[in-house]
Every structure is written in structure tokens, then in C-alpha cells.
Amino acid sequence: MRKASWFNIGSLALGLAFLYLPIVILVIYSFNASRLVTVWGGWSTRWYAELIDDRAMLESAWVTLRIAFLSASAATVLGTLAAIALVRFDRFRGRVLFSGMIYAPLVMPEVIIGLALLLLFVAIDIDRGFWTIAIAHTTLITCFVTVVVQSRLLTFDTTLEEAAMNLGCPPVKTFLTVTLPLIAPALASGWMLAFTLSLDDLVVASFTTGPGATTLPIRIYSEVRLGVKPEINAACTILIALVAVGIVCASLLTKFHDVGRGGVAGLAAR
Amino acid sequence: MTRAITQRSWGERLIVLVPYLWLATFFLVPFLIVLKISLSHTAIAQPPYTPVFDPGAGWNALAQAVSMLSFENYALLGSDWLYLASYLKSLEIAGGSTLLLLLIGFPIAYGMARAPRHWQPVVFVLVVLPFWTSFLIRIYAWINILQRDGLLNQLLLALRIVDEPSAWLSTDTAVYIGIVYSYLPFMVLPIYATLEKMDETLLEAAADLGCPNWKAFWLVTLPLSRPGVIAGALLCFIPIVGEFVIPDLLGSSQTMMIGQTLWAEFFANRDWPVASAVAVVLLCLVVVPIVIYEQMQTRDLARRT
Numbered sequence: 001m002r003k004a005s006w007f008n009i010g011s012l013a014l015g016l017a018f019l020y021l022p023i024v025i026l027v028i029y030s031f032n033a034s035r036l037v038t039v040w041g042g043w044s045t046r047w048y049a050e051l052i053d054d055r056a057m058l059e060s061a062w063v064t065l066r067i068a069f070l071s072a073s074a075a076t077v078l079g080t081l082a083a084i085a086l087v088r089f090d091r092f093r094g095r096v097l098f099s100g101m102i103y104a105p106l107v108m109p110e111v112i113i114g115l116a117l118l119l120l121f122v123a124i125d126i127d128r129g130f131w132t133i134a135i136a137h138t139t140l141i142t143c144f145v146t147v148v149v150q151s152r153l154l155t156f157d158t159t160l161e162e163a164a165m166n167l168g169c170p171p172v173k174t175f176l177t178v179t180l181p182l183i184a185p186a187l188a189s190g191w192m193l194a195f196t197l198s199l200d201d202l203v204v205a206s207f208t209t210g211p212g213a214t215t216l217p218i219r220i221y222s223e224v225r226l227g228v229k230p231e232i233n234a235a236c237t238i239l240i241a242l243v244a245v246g247i248v249c250a251s252l253l254t255k256f257h258d259v260g261r262g263g264v265a266g267l268a269a270r
Numbered sequence: 271m272t273r274a275i276t277q278r279s280w281g282e283r284l285i286v287l288v289p290y291l292w293l294a295t296f297f298l299v300p301f302l303i304v305l306k307i308s309l310s311h312t313a314i315a316q317p318p319y320t321p322v323f324d325p326g327a328g329w330n331a332l333a334q335a336v337s338m339l340s341f342e343n344y345a346l347l348g349s350d351w352l353y354l355a356s357y358l359k360s361l362e363i364a365g366g367s368t369l370l371l372l373l374i375g376f377p378i379a380y381g382m383a384r385a386p387r388h389w390q391p392v393v394f395v396l397v398v399l400p401f402w403t404s405f406l407i408r409i410y411a412w413i414n415i416l417q418r419d420g421l422l423n424q425l426l427l428a429l430r431i432v433d434e435p436s437a438w439l440s441t442d443t444a445v446y447i448g449i450v451y452s453y454l455p456f457m458v459l460p461i462y463a464t465l466e467k468m469d470e471t472l473l474e475a476a477a478d479l480g481c482p483n484w485k486a487f488w489l490v491t492l493p494l495s496r497p498g499v500i501a502g503a504l505l506c507f508i509p510i511v512g513e514f515v516i517p518d519l520l521g522s523s524q525t526m527m528i529g530q531t532l533w534a535e536f537f538a539n540r541d542w543p544v545a546s547a548v549a550v551v552l553l554c555l556v557v558v559p560i561v562i563y564e565q566m567q568t569r570d571l572a573r574r575t
Contacts, residue, residue: 009381011381015378015458018454019396019400023403025411025421082293084285085289086571089282098293099567099571103563104560107560108560111529115304115536119303119307139292171279196402217404221406221515240403243404
């Protein structure tokens with residue numbers, strides 16, 4: 001039955017071309033010597049050299065990485081706890097509200113989340129900047145970690161935990177020595193997904209930012225609004241390369257397939 | 271395994287309580303604040319609105335505050351054509367692009383699911399990989415292609431399909447392209463997940479009974495893929511309604527989508543109460559699909575535990 005028909009191969013090939021072509025073009029044009037982005041002036045790395053001198057851009061990159069690291073780590077803890085609560089505890093007070101709050105941010109338009117969080121920060125009167133973005137991102141990405149970890153917990157063999165407990169292992173130790181190592185790959189891919197989502201976010205960061213905390217997407221966005229620039233092509237290419245390296249590293253740690261699954265399939269796995 | 275014990279240890283309570291409190295504080299409460307501010311008066315001050323009530327002031331003050339609630343912001347939304355136009359525009363673009371995504375995404379998902387077994391992980395990763403690169407970068411890449419002297423026009427001119435460069439950027443077409451491009455994995459993967467699990471002997475049975483391929487597809491494959499199609503459509507439709515970045519960078523400035531209107535009210539006009547009212551109405555537009563999506567998720571979780 002599994003014959004790859006020409007129609008199937010064709011639609012797959014076209015789909016993949018559609019997905020990859022714009023990125024490939026962007027990367028190629030980042031090596032364009034000409035300042036006019038549409039005229040090919042030969043190969044050159046001058047835009048990369050100019051980028052290294054761009055202090056503001058580097059500073060934004062550093063802020064963005066720190067926020068992404070912090071919020072991905074916090075979201076992994078919160079998201080894992082939430083996943084355990086959803087999978088293991090059948091009923092508790094307010095479970096409907098709980099699962100509602102978990103799944104809603106997956107699809108909720110970002111402008112609403114951004115505005116709502118900003119108004120909260122104004123209401124409790126805290127200085128906006130690094131920490132408010134980190135809190136906002138943690139809230140935004142926790143649900144993605146939950147979905148990824150949850151799908152791992154659902155296929156989890158609970159007899160292993162029971163065996164440990166029958167042998168007199170206390171619950172906390174069982175969790176640390178049996179459960180945690182077994183769900184670790186899901187935590188890793190959940191963390192990675194959360195990290196990239198935080199790196200990527202423009203809308204929520206724009207609402208919750210303050211003086212001194214201009215993240216990379218905010219900076220790139222303000223440049224892009226003014227038109228295409230070769231430096232931005234170079235910056236984007238570096239980001240793409242970083243993500244690619246990250247995925248390769250993760251694939252060496254876990255199976256490649258798992259990392260992919262941790263991504264969108266976390267949402268789709270059903 | 272689930273535990274139905276009502277008496278729980280402190281550790282187990284903490285597992286629920288910590289994420290619960292976090293989400294209640296940073297997800298639920300903010301929405302109540304948005305609701306509150308959407309009902310308050312606009313003021314030229316910092317923050318630019320008159321507070322409706324002070325929670326510390328007790329019941330009398332609360333009762334007084336309720337009587338001061340103002341629906342002027344909502345009245346403004348109803349009376350100004352600009353807002354209605356941008357809500358309609360958002361629904362139109364979200365509906366249209368969800369349909370397009372379905373038409374493009376289904377064949378891709380079908381191709382993935384029908385690919386030989388040993389290819390599937392590779393194809394899967396190839397489809398997911400672009401999703402990991404920045405959203406903003408992917409939209410930016412399209413500006414390179416779609417601008418007036420961009421590659422698309424160069425290609426069309428070289429092939430002599432058009433005589434002079436046409437405007438692609440700042441059109442609805444560009445917005446549709448950007449949205450379809452960004453949301454494609456969200457449509458493909460849920461459909462692929464259901465198609466992959468489909469029992470192929472059903473198709474063999476249909477073929478054995480003399481059913482032609484296209485009819486088997488129509489009568490067997492399509493109905494069985496329904497959960498994936500619905501999930502994919504919801505995963506795309508809901509966020510697209512509130513989309514900001516794509517229409518802002520690729521679209522025209524004439525009719526704005528509602529996400530852009532909210533953004534403009536907030537950042538350009540600094541009118542926080544109206545921005546909040548826009549957000550509340552936007553939430554009303556997406557609340558029904560969100561509830562359907564959540565019920566699907568919960569039912570799915572219950573089925574698998």
C-alpha cells in the first residue's frame with residue numbers, strides 16, 4: 001500500500017521548497033557585497049564585520065539571551081509541575097479553570113496577553129524592563145512546556161514508580177531518581193522550545209519592556225520597518241545558524257526525532 | 271494511573287498550587303484588569319486613565335465605583351466605522367488564510383503520512399525545522415522577495431510574465447502569503463498526526479470491495495482525518511485573528527487588522543481604555559473557538575489517561 005505516488009512526492013517537494021526558499025535567499029543575500037539589497041554585487045562578509053561593531057545590536061542580543069534563559073528555565077519548572085498535576089491528579093478543586101489557563105495561552109492572540117500583562121505591571125507599580133519581560137515570557141511559554149511534558153507522561157510506565165515505592169523509596173526520592181530521569185528528554189525539548197519562543201517574541205516583549213531592555217526582536221523590528229538592510233540580513237543569518245547549531249547539539253543529546261516532536265508536534269501530538 | 275485520594279500530602283498540593291498561583295496572578299488577574307480599564311475614562315495622565323476603584327476602600331466605595339463604570343469606550347467602538355472595519359478585516363483574513371492553509375497543508379500532510387516509513391522522521395524534521403527559526407526573520411525574508419525591486423518581480427520580468435514590476439508588498443496578497451508561510455506547520459502537523467495513525471487496512475478493505483481510490487479517499491481518509499483538520503484550523507484561525515506582525519510588515523496601512531488597531535491605540539494614541547476595550551471585543555471574537563479547542567484538548571487528555 002505504501003507506494004509514494006507522484007502526487008504525494010510533488011506536494012511534499014513543493015511544500016518543502018515553499019518553506020525553505022525564502023530562508024535560503026535571505027542567507028545568500030547576507031553575503032551580498034552590494035549595499036542595494038536587490039542587486040547582486042559578489043560575495044562578501046562585510047555586513048558581518050559591520051555587525052560586530054554594532055554595540056547596540058550586541059547589547060540587545062545579550063539581554064535577549066539572558067531573558068530567554070531565565071524564562072525558559074522558570075517555565076520548565078512551572079510547566080512540568082502543571083503537566084504532572086494534569087496527568088496524575090484526576091480531580092482537584094478548580095481543575096477546569098486550571099486546564100483552561102494552561103491551554104488558553106497556546107492560541108490566545110499575543111496582543112491581548114501583552115496588553116493584559118502590561119496593565120498588571122502598571123497596576124502593581126513595578127519598574128518595567130528586564131524582569132517584567134522575563135515574567136511575561138515565562139507566563140507565555142509555560143503552556144508549551146506543559147504540552148510537551150504531558151505527552152511524555154501519558155506514555156509513562158507508572159509501574160516503575162510503584163516498584164520503587166514498594167521497595168520503601170519515599171515519594172520525593174522516587175520522583176528524583178525514577179521519574180525525573182525518564183522524563184528528562186521531554187524536559188530538554190520543552191526547555192529548548194521555550195527558549196526559542198522567548199528569543200522570538202516581539203509582541204509581548206514590546207508591551208512589557210521598559211528603558212534599557214531592548215530585546216533583539218524589538219530592535220530588528222524597528223530596523224525592518226525602515227526597510228531591508230544588508231546588516232539585518234547578516235544578523236538574521238547568525239540567528240538562523242545559532243538555532244541550527246542548537247538543534248544539532250540537542251539531536252546529539254537526544255534522538256533527532258524527539259527534538260522535532262518537542263516542537264510543534266507537542267501541540268499536535270494527539 | 272490516576273489517584274482519587276482526596277487527602278493529599280503537602281508535596282502534592284504544592285505541585286498543583288505553584289503553577290496555579292503563577293497562572294492566576296499573571297494570566298487571569300491581568301484579564302480582569304483589562305476589563306476594568308476598558309470601563310474607565312480616558313485621561314491625559316500617567317497612567318493615562320482614571321482608576322475605577324480602589325480595592326482597599328471597602329464595599330461602599332465598590333458600589334459607588336460600579337455606578338461610575340463607563341461604557342463610553344465600547345460606544346466609541348460601535349460608532350466609529352474604523353473599528354468595525356478592522357474587526358471584519360481580521361475575520362476575513364483569518365477565515366481566508368485558514369482555508370488556504372487547509373488546501374495547501376492537507377496535501378503536504380498526506381504526502382508525509384504516505385511517505386515510506388523510513389523516510390518519515392526525516393520529512394517530519396524537515397517540516398518542523400523552519401518553525402525553529404525566528405518568526406520575525408521568516409517574515410523579513412519575504413520582504414526581501416516581495417518588494418518592488420525584489421526577487422519575485424525580477425523573476426516575473428525575466429520570464430516576461432509581466433511587463434513592469436507590480437506591487438506585491440503592502441497588499442492583502444502579501445499578508446496571505448506571510449500568514450500561510452508562518453502558520454503552515456500548525457496546520458500540517460495535527461493533520462499528519464491523525465493521518466499517520468490511520469488504520470490502512472481500511473483502505474485495503476475499500477479497494478478489495480472495488481472502491482476506486484478517489485472515492486476511498488473521500489469516504490474513508492477524509493472523515494477519519496477530521497479531528498486533525500479541526501485542531502489545525504483552530505490552531506491557525508485563533509492566533510491569526512489577533513495577528514499583528516505579519517499585517518504590519520507586509521500589509522497595507524489602509525485597512526488595519528484588529529491587532530494593529532489595538533497596537534496603534536496603545537502605542538501611538540496612548541489611549542489605554544480604548545485599547546483595552548478593543549482587546550475585550552477581540553477576546554469575545556475568539557472565545558468560542560478557544561473553548562472548543564480547550565474541550566478538544568481536555569477530552570483528548572481524558573482519553574489518553
